[in-house]
Amino acid sequence: MGGLTEAKLRALAGERSFERGLAYVEAVSGVEAGDGWIRASVRGTERYEVELLLGGHRKPRGTCDCPYGQEGNFCKHLVALGLTVVGREADLSRQRTSAMGRARSLEAWLTGLSRDDLIALVREEIAEDRQLRRRLELRAASARGDLAEVRSRIRELLDIGPFAQYGYVEYADARAYAEQARQAVSAIRSLAASDRATDAMVLAREAMGLLAGVVERVDDSDGRLGEVGADLADAHHDACREARPDPEELAHWLVTQALDDASDLFDIDPLDYEDPLGDQGMGTLRKHATEAWKAHRSGWAEKHLMQRLAKAGRDIDTVIAVHAADLAPDGQTHLLIARELDTAGRTAEALEWAERGIRETEDLASVDTALVDHLADRYTRTDRLTDAVTLRRDHFAARHTLLTYRQLRAAAEAADRWPAERENALDLLRADGGRVLVDALLDDRDVDAAWHAAGEHGAHDGQWLTLADQSRPSRPADALTVYLRLACRLTRETGNHAYEQLVSLLLSIRDCHSRLGTPDDFTTYVTDLRASQKRKRNLMRLMDEHGL
Known part of the structure; x- marks a missing residue:
């Protein structure tokens, strides 16, 4: 199931937990299988509830309420369940098929109930299940458009208080909190489905603020809260498409959101809102983004937003301006600009920026080596072999390493100038004391000279x-x-x-x-x-x- 093997379990758990899990296979009971999940109990010091999540592109994951498992580890109890899965593949497949059959039978039975019988059944269940009652009350409030009630319930759902000890939600309780937070997203979607898209949009933003305010106090090792944040962002986007809010107000909110420290939690891309923004809103979006960038030209979020907008609009000059406003001293930014210009077919300007990066680097020993490689490659491809040798020579003079020696040799051999360049390079290495000199001579396969250098200057x-x-x-x-x-x-x-x-x-x-x-x-x-x-x-x- 999901390609689970003993080797994968060993890799997930580590040698120690895997070996200990072998002794617990007989303690596994109550195995239930569903679509991509398997649950069971494992008797250890106490009876622990374990769940394996299988299938899809992600590697198998699991949860266990034992102390070690609550810390986010793939424990011996999960190993025991995994080994049970491996050993009972056919049986579990039949069990999963049987569970699907029971689900279809249940759906057929529910469909056949009369309205009165169905209402009576729901009343009976909500009298027994407090959580179900709360979920249905929230959906009812959303359906009738009771904004005040929905807002109040959403605040309750996103409150970490009931789950937190000393103001922090531990790993063991994070899953339950995330499941409760999902109910807030469902309520917002229900509100939008009842022709209250504007209210849904407003509540989605409020919910984002609440979630962003508590995320640092939740152990989200499994990423469930991140999934809730992404779902909440999707609900907001869908509500905006229906509500058609004021494009200028939406543009301002999107820029603010993109520059917020919690933006990663929701991963909202302003360009996804091109439809509800329209031409007017996109213009406002670019205006606010530009103002934010000019106020903080070195800010990563500001630069990233400006570059995204500029690239989307194929505005290469703005992309370059953003990079040029905050040039790194090692030439890395010059290289980014050169690559952007190369991609745009503006090769002459690209070459100027690469050369400028070398000139403006205070110390060639600290230059981004990728910039040196880029420029040397451009020189070689345009038959400027002498310039390539000069660049490699200067870089080697600043950084006496075996790599820079090899690069100088390759450039000089291409220009048919290696013998003279080699002697000058070896003189520099001799002046250093000889360790790199020995490596260079060995790399040249000049073993006799390497023996002499090792004897004279020493070697490791x-x-x-x-x-x-x-x-x-x-x-x-x-x-x-x-x-x-x-x-x-x-x-x-x-x-x-x-x-x-x-x-x-x-x-x-x-x-x-x-x-x-x-x-x-x-x-x-x-x-x-x-x-x-x-x-x-x-x-x-x-x-x-x-x-x-």
């Missing part, structure tokens, strides 16, 4: 190992010296990782002795090593496996 163990590996065929004695030194260090360490490294070195040492014609020396070395390391059983086992 990884570089020495690479040198030894690359030169073992031609310089086995030098390589052997390196391997023996590194192996000596590892003999003082414990752990499988150290043992694996040591065995790898021993194989290389054996190869060196073979090339030097001194296999007996290797035998003596290994015998002494085994004697001194004999208590390391895993090391001895690895050596045996490799014939050492």
Whole structure:
């Protein structure tokens, strides 16, 4: 069901919870299956209620009211239910089919009841179920257009008080609160369906304000409150399409909403309101957005809104103006502008902005490397190879790294200028002390020069190992010296990782002795090593496996 497997359960729960869940499979009871969900009880220290949500594009999720599960973890009880699902796939499919059949039978029975019998049934149920009574009372108030009553009930539904301890709704209670909040959205939609779209629009905005005011005090780890916010935004949008509010007032509200700190909760896109706004409202929307941006040019929300509106209207100059008003010192914004202009086919202007980004960066060592790559690529594609080399040379001079060395080499080779550029670059690296110099020479496959640089300037163990590996065929004695030194260090360490490294070195040492014609020396070395390391059983086992 939903492609659930033991491997997925292990990944969701982690090794410890998965292994503990194996012992609880027999404690699973009362399994119920529906469309995309499975519920059951699991007997642990107490009896816990668990639910798995399966299917769709999202990975399986679950809830459990045990202490560990209430913290948002995929607990051992969920593992037990998941394993039950995996083992009873066919049975649960039949159970789900049976549940659907019962639902159809129930619907047929309800449809066959007379009006009086149906009313009597509802009265009986609301007398027993307080929550059902409240939901129906709210729907009734919405249907008759009792705005004051609906507003009062919506405030009650969005009040976190009944769910909060010390002013905060914990994870264990967040789901119940979110379900109650959904009732507020249903009430607003019912109001709109009863030809009260304007009132629905007003209440939707009020509900957004209430929800935004409490969201930071709710543990919404499962994202249910975010879903309520999205539903509330949809209800507002639908109400606006029906109510046709004043376009200028709507435009002002949309801009305010887009710039609000809680905008992510509702994810309202002003461009979705183009229909109820009309030309007049869209003009007002752009006006208010521009005013907000001019008042706070560096604000992320203001810039994002302006860019969205400008791109929608294919106003590339406004997009550039927004970026240009707040240029980053590392050239990142210059690159964004260059890319926008390239997309618009204005390549000459794009090149000017990219070059300006390099010029205006105070320190080329801190420049956005993507800007350097972009400009170098443009130079190469337009056959300005000398300019590409100059750019890469300057960047390498500011940042002495193996990457910038490789990039300079690629540009210089394309321009047929590498020998001269290489010597100048190596001189800069020699002046630094040599660590990057060794890497650069190894990357050039100039092993002899790399050996010399390592001996003169020093190298770290990884570089020495690479040198030894690359030169073992031609310089086995030098390589052997390196391997023996590194192996000596590892003999003082414990752990499988150290043992694996040591065995790898021993194989290389054996190869060196073979090339030097001194296999007996290797035998003596290994015998002494085994004697001194004999208590390391895993090391001895690895050596045996490799014939050492």
